[in-house]
Every structure is written in structure tokens, then in C-alpha cells.
Amino acid sequence: MKAIVVTSFGGPEVMKYTDVNMPVISENQVLIRVVTTSINFADIKSRYGKKGNKALPFIPGIDVAGIVERVGSHVKNIYPGQRVIAFPQNGSYAEYVVANENLTFALPDEVDFQTAAACPIVSFTSYNLLANVARLQQGESVLIHAAAGGIGTTAIQIAKLLGAGTVIGTVGSETKRKIALDAGADYVICHQDEDFVEKVNELTNGEGVDVILDSISGTVSEKSLNCLAYYGRLIHFGNASGEIGNFQTKDLHASCRSILGFSFGTTRKKRPELLQDTANEVFRYLRDGSLKVKATKSFPLQDAGKAHEWVESRKSTGKVILTVQSSS
Structure with missing residues (x-):
């Protein structure tokens, strides 16, 4: 079968479209x-060698949408021919993948494959x-x-669906403001033009917000505490800036605020049983x-390097x- 293989750590050029062996399934x-x-x-x-300590060579990718070809002898709830999304075992940039049954979810007929591919990480993580x-x-x-990214626009919608009051987004450029507003944010703050702490406190009459979702880290994480309400929760789930954020314990106990971490990768590995309820919702x-949740741009598998350049x-x-x- 054909797959994209990372042969060395580096830029998009290290990804090669090549032939690899068809994966073999186990009983589950x-x-x-x-x-x-x-x-x-x-x-x-991962391609840069900055996540997961992956051994070379490897197939990148986390989630897929596709059709079940075969199932192991102990698989009970998934069957051949079924449309599914899944979090596969060894990468997703390939014609065929293997996934554990408890990380494979039957896809409703109303959801097309374009939406299905765009959905798993952003929607499961946001929920x-x-x-x-x-x-x-x-x-x-x-x-x-x-707030204009895949998780950002999805989290805005899910926050509203779960009953949030005011939802505020931050974006890195003015061109992205409309995207977050269109997703349903009540207010959007552009880092280029405004200090987000000052603006959030202004919008909340000095109270701060109850929940902050932070995938950036570094100084953004540190500053976020300055607009987090009493009993508020700062959820840290990424490190897009590559910076380290530092907090002091005195910033937490008196205000009854919490800093919480979340990794969807860890949840897939350690608590996959939690994800069926997530999938249902x-x-x-x-x-x-x-x-x-929609795909805004698509590339054929062989152009994965161009897709990475675009992102x-x-x-x-x-x-x-x-x-x-499929070439077979």
C-alpha cells in the first residue's frame, strides 16, 4: 500500500510518498x-521530532475516516463495510490503517467523510x-x-451548546477575527491590537472569566491568570508557542482557582473507555x-508535504x- 513516511526529522520535505507493508490486525x-x-x-x-519520541521512520497522523475492511476475532461492535472514524495505532497518512476497537467509532449516515475527517481531534478534544x-x-x-483554529472554532460552538454565557476568543491577526465571530464567539480580541487581559476584564466588569482554554502556553498562560475569575479554571492543553509558562502557588489558593492539564493523546492511551460517551455527544x-465542523482545504495524500506547508x-x-x- 501507499503511505507518507517521515524518514528524518525536519521540514515538510522529509515526508516521502512510498510503498509500505499492509498492516496486520490482532484479535481486538x-x-x-x-x-x-x-x-x-x-x-x-512529530515531524520535527518534538513530540512523542517517535522512532524513525514513521507514518504521521492521528485520526482517520474510512470503511472497515476486516475485523479481529474478538471485535464485537464493529463490522466490515461500516463507515467509521478512528484513532489508528501507527499513523494515519496511509491507504490502510489498524485501530483498536475501543478507538473506532461508527459514523452516522448523516456525516460525510469530509466532515468526518475534520471532526475527530477538534470535536473530541473540545468536548x-x-x-x-x-x-x-x-x-x-x-x-x-x-479561537480561529480547528479546536478554537469547535470549542466556541460546544461551549454554547453546553450552556456557556459569554464566549470570548483571542486571535493572532485581524484577518482571523471574523472566523471566530462566525463560529459564535460573542467577542474576539486580536493580540496585535489589544491586551487581552485588559479587554477581558473590561468585558466582564473586572470579574474575569470562569474558564480559559489555553493551547499556546508561555506568557499567554501566565497572563491568563490575570483575567481568570475566582473559582475559575485555566485548562492547559497545548504548547503552540514552544515557551514555558510559570505560575506561583500564591496565585491559586486564596482565589480558589485551578490550573488543569489535558492531553487527548494520553486519554486515548490511558482512558479510551471515556471516549464512547464523547463520540455519542x-x-x-x-x-x-x-x-x-468542516474542512477548509484539502490535499491528496501524496501532497501531504504541501498540506503541512500550508498549515x-x-x-x-x-x-x-x-x-x-486506494491504489490496490
Whole structure:
């Protein structure tokens, strides 16, 4: 089969479109013919050798949408011919992948493969951040950093669906403001023009927000505490800046605020049983049209390098996907 293989750490040019062996399933796994897969920032960090200590060579990618070809002897709830999304075992930029049954989810008929590819990481992560980690309550206010990205635009929608009051987004450029507003944010702050702490405190009458979703880290994380309300929760789930953020314990106990961490990768490995409920809720939102997750740009599998270049250019908004045509 054909796949994209990272042969050395570096830029997009290290990804090669080549022949690899067809994966073999075990008794609790399924073989999936990939129709679409998405580009995630974690893929880019892995390509540079900055995430997961991956051994070379490797196939990048985290999530797929496709059709089940075969199932292992102990698989009970997934069957051949079924449309699914999955988090595969060894990368997703390939014509075929293997995934554990508990990380494979039947796709509703109403959800097409383009949406399905755009959905898994951004929607599953957003739902877990807000419903399970932040435990968002009716009417609470939310600040979402990087609000024009895939997780940002999805988290805005899910926050509203879960009953949030005011939802504020931050973006890195003026061109991205409309994207976050169109996703449903009540206010959007551009880092280039405004100090987000001052603006958030102004919008909340000096109270701060109840929940902050932070995938940036560094000084953004540190400053975020200055606009977090009493009993507020700062959820840290990424390190896009590559910087380290430092906090002091005195900033927490007197104000009853919390700093919480979340990794969807860790959850997939350590608590996969939690994800079926997440899938049920996400698919319910997608079926009734209340959640809109769409691919904003697509590339064929063999052009994965160009797709990475586009994502790294910071011009991308929403999700970028790869489409796969089987050669066999």
C-alpha cells in the first residue's frame, strides 16, 4: 500500500510518498481503508521530532475516516463495510490503517467523510475540555485562545451548546477575527491590537472569566491568570508557542482557582473507555446540525508535504484534510 513516511526529522520535505507493508490486525483490532485523514499540529511537531519520541521512520497522523475492511476475532461492535472514524495505532497518512476497537467509532449516515475527517481531534478534544475537565456550568463565561483554529472554532460552538454565557476568543491577526465571530464567539480580541487581559476584564466588569482554554502556553498562560475569575479554571492543553509558562502557588489558593492539564493523546492511551460517551455527544450535535465542523482545504495524500506547508504558514483556518485514493 501507499503511505507518507517521515524518514528524518525536519521540514515538510522529509515526508516521502512510498510503498509500505499492509498492516496486520490482532484479535481486538480492525483494518480500515482510509478515505480521509486530517492534518493536526501534533503531526507537524512529530515531524520535527518534538513530540512523542517517535522512532524513525514513521507514518504521521492521528485520526482517520474510512470503511472497515476486516475485523479481529474478538471485535464485537464493529463490522466490515461500516463507515467509521478512528484513532489508528501507527499513523494515519496511509491507504490502510489498524485501530483498536475501543478507538473506532461508527459514523452516522448523516456525516460525510469530509466532515468526518475534520471532526475527530477538534470535536473530541473540545468536548472533553469543556464538559469533563472544565465541567462548564450553565451561564459561565469562557475565554478561548487561538479561537480561529480547528479546536478554537469547535470549542466556541460546544461551549454554547453546553450552556456557556459569554464566549470570548483571542486571535493572532485581524484577518482571523471574523472566523471566530462566525463560529459564535460573542467577542474576539486580536493580540496585535489589544491586551487581552485588559479587554477581558473590561468585558466582564473586572470579574474575569470562569474558564480559559489555553493551547499556546508561555506568557499567554501566565497572563491568563490575570483575567481568570475566582473559582475559575485555566485548562492547559497545548504548547503552540514552544515557551514555558510559570505560575506561583500564591496565585491559586486564596482565589480558589485551578490550573488543569489535558492531553487527548494520553486519554486515548490511558482512558479510551471515556471516549464512547464523547463520540455519542459529538455525533448527536453533528446529526442535528448544531455543531458545524468542516474542512477548509484539502490535499491528496501524496501532497501531504504541501498540506503541512500550508498549515505552518499560519494562513490556515479550520481543518486541513488529506484525501486518499486506494491504489490496490
